[in-house]
Amino acid sequence: MSADKTIYLFANWKMYLDYDESNILANALADKLKKIPVRIKMAVFPSALSFYPVTQTLNDIKIGTGSQNAYWVDKGGYTGEISLAMYKNSGAKYALIGHSERRHLFYENNHDVRQKMEEALNLGLTPVVCVGETEKERREGKTEEIIEVQLRAALENLSWPAGRELVVAYEPVWAIGTGLACDSTVAEEVHKKISGWISSLISGIIPVLLYGGSVRGNNVADYLKQEHIHGVLVGGASAKFDSWLEIVQNAEQIIK
Ligand code: PGA
Numbered sequence: 001m002s003a004d005k006t007i008y009l010f011a012n013w014k015m016y017l018d019y020d021e022s023n024i025l026a027n028a029l030a031d032k033l034k035k036i037p038v039r040i041k042m043a044v045f046p047s048a049l050s051f052y053p054v055t056q057t058l059n060d061i062k063i064g065t066g067s068q069n070a071y072w073v074d075k076g077g078y079t080g081e082i083s084l085a086m087y088k089n090s091g092a093k094y095a096l097i098g099h100s101e102r103r104h105l106f107y108e109n110n111h112d113v114r115q116k117m118e119e120a121l122n123l124g125l126t127p128v129v130c131v132g133e134t135e136k137e138r139r140e141g142k143t144e145e146i147i148e149v150q151l152r153a154a155l156e157n158l159s160w161p162a163g164r165e166l167v168v169a170y171e172p173v174w175a176i177g178t179g180l181a182c183d184s185t186v187a188e189e190v191h192k193k194i195s196g197w198i199s200s201l202i203s204g205i206i207p208v209l210l211y212g213g214s215v216r217g218n219n220v221a222d223y224l225k226q227e228h229i230h231g232v233l234v235g236g237a238s239a240k241f242d243s244w245l246e247i248v249q250n251a252e253q254i255i256k
């Protein structure tokens with residue numbers, strides 16, 4: 001990426017932290033990260049239960065928050081669901097959509113992803129769409145096919161609101177939570193293709209491309225240096241103060 005670009009550091013806390021732990025981490029970040037460089041855009045995806053207080057705390061230091069998962073109908077008889085509209089009402093700026101753990105552990109499909117995309121756009125949320133192949137798909141040489149289908153389902157024929165960002169995270173499933181991060185030059189090649197597919201699917205869009213999958217302090221710079229990688233989506237290492245700080249500090253080096 002060129003030296004004057006904005007870097008995106010997105011933290012997906014998954015189900016790692018309970019209510020107290022989430023608030024403790026949010027407060028620690030708010031204390032420590034008072035002066036985030038303007039060229040670093042940070043967002044946190046906390047659990048539903050801690051979403052509101054964490055959002056209040058992080059908004060003070062200009063860190064946005066988003067839902068990890070949400071339903072596309074605003075209100076109604078959907079036991080156990082929380083709507084995108086409710087997240088928006090509680091201060092969300094972003095919506096994580098189609099994370100591979102949703103797709104593979106909870107059988108979320110491309111149709112669900114599409115419904116969520118449309119609703120997120122209607123509500124004024126910035127969607128963060130996750131795409132990526134499994135280990136088996138990779139072995140079978142299907143990486144490109146899988147990602148193209150996922151992107152097409154999410155984006156084709158959408159009318160894109162002017163000025164709204166689209167964030168797409170390439171997260172190879174085999175790299176998530178495994179410590180087996182995708183080689184940064186291989187990831188760059190996939191991002192380049194993703195960039196091309198997005199521009200052929202939809203015009204007038206501002207795509208922000210993130211890499212996700214076992215990002216740590218010691219490899220974050222490798223990704224951020226790539227031309228088509230604008231940032232990272234981090235799971236495990238984002239849910240601990242020290243490892244997140246290391247990532248932030250190493251990212252700051254890149255823009256110095
Ligand atoms: P990980 O998860 O950083 O723990 O590999 C990334 C993600 O799932 O977004």
